[in-house]
Amino acid sequence: MRHTVTMPELPEVETIRTTLDSLLRGRTIAGVDVYWERTIGHPDIESFRCKSIGQTIASVDRRAKLLVMRLEAGDVLTIHLRMTGELRFHVSATDSSPTPYLRSRFTFVDGSLLDFNDVRKFGRIELLSSEDFRFVSESLGEEPLSTSFSPDVLREILRSRSRQIKPLLLDQRVIAGLGNIYADEALFRAGIHPLTSSSTIPEEHVARLHAAIVDVLSEAVEHRGTTLRDYRSGLGDRGENQSRLLVYGRGDGSPCLTCGTPLTRTVVGQRGTMFCATCQPLLIPR
DNA sequence: CACTGAGCCTGCTAGC
DNA sequence: TGCTAGCAGGCTCAGT
Numbered sequence: 224m225r226h227t228v229t230m231p232e233l234p235e236v237e238t239i240r241t242t243l244d245s246l247l248r249g250r251t252i253a254g255v256d257v258y259w260e261r262t263i264g265h266p267d268i269e270s271f272r273c274k275s276i277g278q279t280i281a282s283v284d285r286r287a288k289l290l291v292m293r294l295e296a297g298d299v300l301t302i303h304l305r306m307t308g309e310l311r312f313h314v315s316a317t318d319s320s321p322t323p324y325l326r327s328r329f330t331f332v333d334g335s336l337l338d339f340n341d342v343r344k345f346g347r348i349e350l351l352s353s354e355d356f357r358f359v360s361e362s363l364g365e366e367p368l369s370t371s372f373s374p375d376v377l378r379e380i381l382r383s384r385s386r387q388i389k390p391l392l393l394d395q396r397v398i399a400g401l402g403n404i405y406a407d408e409a410l411f412r413a414g415i416h417p418l419t420s421s422s423t424i425p426e427e428h429v430a431r432l433h434a435a436i437v438d439v440l441s442e443a444v445e446h447r448g449t450t451l452r453d454y455r456s457g458l459g460d461r462g463e464n465q466s467r468l469l470v471y472g473r474g475d476g477s478p479c480l481t482c483g484t485p486l487t488r489t490v491v492g493q494r495g496t497m498f499c500a501t502c503q504p505l506l507i508p509r
Numbered sequence: 510c511a512c513t514g515a516g517c518c519t520g521c522t523a524g525c
Numbered sequence: 526t527g528c529t530a531g532c533a534g535g536c537t538c539a540g541t
Contacts, residue, residue, distance in 0.1 A: 393535085
C-alpha cells in the first residue's frame with residue numbers, strides 16, 4: 224500500500240486557528256528568526272522583521288487554507304502551511320526543543336514562542352498591508368462553510384464552466400479550502416466520478432455534492448482534523464478524523480465500504496485520486 | 510478557457 | 526543489507 228502524507232486543508236487550518244487564537248491574542252512580537260529564507264514570501268526578510276517586531280496580535284482568523292493573524296496596527300500576517308508546515312506554541316524557550324525542520328521562530332515579549340516547522344519547505348509566511356490582504360482574499364473563491372455557499376451558488380459554479388469536477392473542486396479561485404483528501408471524500412459521498420464534466424452533473428447530484436462538501440468539512444472540523452502523518456494542532460495534538468475517511472488513504476483495491484467493489488486509484492489533474500467505480504459511475508451525457 | 514508540465518522540496522519506499 | 530531512483534503533493538507560472 225502506498226504511503227500517504229496529510230496536507231493541511233480547511234479543517235486542519237481551522238483547528239489550528241482555534242488553538243492559536245486563544246494562545247496568541249494580545250501577544251506582542253519581540254523577535255523573528257528565519258532559518259530558511261524562502262519561508263518568508265513577502266516582503267524581504269529585513270522589512271518583514273522591522274514591520275512585525277513590536278506588533279501585537281489582535282486575533283487569529285482563517286481564509287481558505289490561509290491562517291490570518293490580524294495585527295493591532297492593521298497589517299496582516301498570513302501563514303500557508305502547504306504540505307508539511309506546522310505551527311507549535313511554547314510557553315517558554317526552556318519548554319521547547321527545536322526540531323531539525325525549524326524554519327522560523329517568533330518570540331514574544333513574555334518569552335513565549337511560536338515555531339514554524341516545515342519538512343518540505345513549501346510553506347510561506349507573509350506580512351501584508353490590509354489592502355494587499357484584501358486583494359489576496361478577493362482572488363480566492365467561496366468559503367465552503369460560510370452561509371453564502373448555497374446549493375444555488377454551487378450550481379452556478381458548475382454550470383458556468385466545463386471542467387473535470389475534481390480539478391474544479393481543488394481550484395482555490397473557485398471554492399477555497401478543499402484539498403485532495405476532502406475532494407475525494409466529497410465526490411465519493413455524492414456518488415460522482417472525479418472525471419465528470421462539471422456542466423453535465425445532474426441537478427440531484429449537485430444538491431448531493433453541496434451537502435457532501437459541507438458535511439465532510441464540518442465533520443472533520445468537529446473531529447479536529449485528519450492526521451495521517453504530519454498534521455498537528457498548535458499544541459502538537461493529532462486530529463481524529465482519519466478513522467472516518469471512506470476512500471482517501473485506503474489502498475488501491477481495498478473494498479468499498481458501501482458496496483465492496485475494489486476501490487480504483489488513478490491520477491486526475493496530476494493528483495492521486497481514489498474512488499469507487501460502482502458507487503461513482505462516469506455518466507457520459509449524449 | 511481548459512489543460513499540461515516543470516519547478517519548488519525531502520522523506521519514504523520499491524526495486525535492484 | 527545497502528543504495529538509489531522515483532513518487533507524493535499545494536501552488537504558481539509558462540506553454541499549448
